[in-house]
Amino acid sequence: MGVSIIGTGSYIPENQIKNKAFAKQEFLNSDGSSFQQTNNIIIEKFKGITGIEERRYVSEDLNTSDIAFLASERAILDSGIDKEDLDYIIFAHNFGDVSAGESQGDTLPSLASRVKHLLKIRNPNCVAYDMLFGCPGWIEGVIQANAFIKSGIAKRCLVIGAETLSRIVDPYDRDSMIYADGAGAVVLEASDANTGIMSHISASYTLKEAHYLFYGKSYNSSGNETKYIKMLGRKIYEFAVTHVPNAMVECLRKSGFDVAQVRKILIHQANEKMDEAIVSRFYGHFNMEVPEHIMPMTIDKLGNSSVATIPTLLDQILKGKVKNHHLHTGDVIIFASVGAGMNINAIVYKF
Known part of the structure; x- marks a missing residue:
């Protein structure tokens, strides 16, 4: 038996934040001292190393679980399955829902439970849980779904990766320019042993x-x-x-x-x-x-x-x-x- 991705979906926020948006930002060293270089030089060096020209931030009315729901809805539609046939929803994130203007992460209930609620899945045997594994969390979720399906515990799994990092960055830290928001999801099911x-x-x-x-x-x-x-x-x-x-x-x-x-x-x-x-x-x-x-x-x-x-x-x-x-x-x-x-x-x- 193989395990294959049968549907994918994503949510890319509309707010484009270009590097020039940081031109007047006050960046500090870790000890609180000021940089000797101008922001233009800092930004130029940053782009040369990271390759980042712009990033996407979510609008204030959306949270991590919201954009995860949107990506999941698209993945389920792409797969062609009935959402009630999902056995597991595995949601990889690291900071929970951090509302606009807040700094505290909210994980009660779990974000996976929130997505299941938003999807209006009635099936109580669809088990929803969160995966905390750093940036590799989505891949680890896929690995767990693979194990569930191959063992016969599950037939279909939804694996999500979503984050709103723009809400947990220190504006005085130049590394804040790296981080962005987004959500992606896939549906997996058993397949031919030679694929997946x-x-x-x-x-x-x-x-x-x-x-x-x-x-x-x-x-x-x-x-x-x-x-x-x-x-x-x-x-x-x-x-x-x-x-x-x-x-x-x-x-x-x-x-x-x-x-x-x-x-x-x-x-x-x-x-x-x-x-x-x-x-x-x-x-x-x-x-x-x-x-x-x-x-x-x-x-x-x-x-x-x-x-x-x-x-x-x-x-x-x-x-x-x-x-x-x-x-x-x-x-x-x-x-x-x-x-x-x-x-x-x-x-x-x-x-």
Whole structure:
């Protein structure tokens, strides 16, 4: 038995926030001191490293569970199934619903329960739960759905990745320019053994790496006790380019496919330079140059929306919205991600 994606959906917020929107922002160092460079130089360097030109933010009337519902509704419609036939709803996020103007995450009830409620699913045997696994959460949710279906516990699963990171960033931290909002979802069901998920791998590194991403106070220390997403960028980069390529190689080995059969690599849209380095090192294991058009990227226009980057990218490709990138029956692709935990995972998938 195989497990395949039979429907995809995404929600891309309409609010486009271009880099120039940060031109008058007051950015500070972690110790609260001012930068010597102008914001124009900071923004130029930022774009050169991350590849980000703009990002999307949700409107004030929407929350993470709302955009997850919209993406899920589209995925279910795309799959052609009856929503009442879903056995599991697995919702990958990290911060819950953070309302506009607020800083506290709301996870009661779970966001998966909220999506099930919004979908108006009556079936009590459709189990809804949240997945907290950092940016690799959506892939991990797919891996769990794969296990449920192969074991016979479930026939169909909805796996969602959604986040509104724009509401948990420190405006004084230049890293705030990285983060974005978005939602993506897929429906999975049993398929022919020669298609779908062919292999997967996951790992958590916590001995030294657990706090590379963390919640910390604003760089503006003027009595503000609110905590925001913070990261040790250099540490994360070094970790990712070391461990993610190795995981991808091992996952491909487990699948039985040759590297020459890989048509696309859909990697978490975290940082353009980092993703390019990961893919370069992956092919370096096989003494190969990186093939042209192997790694579709949307980070330039959509930013880093954490768990949403891969499912939104997949949906955009399948809907013909990513230039020079298409997927066809028989194509072998690799999904790969890295994020808070520190966690990594990968899937080899055949269409």
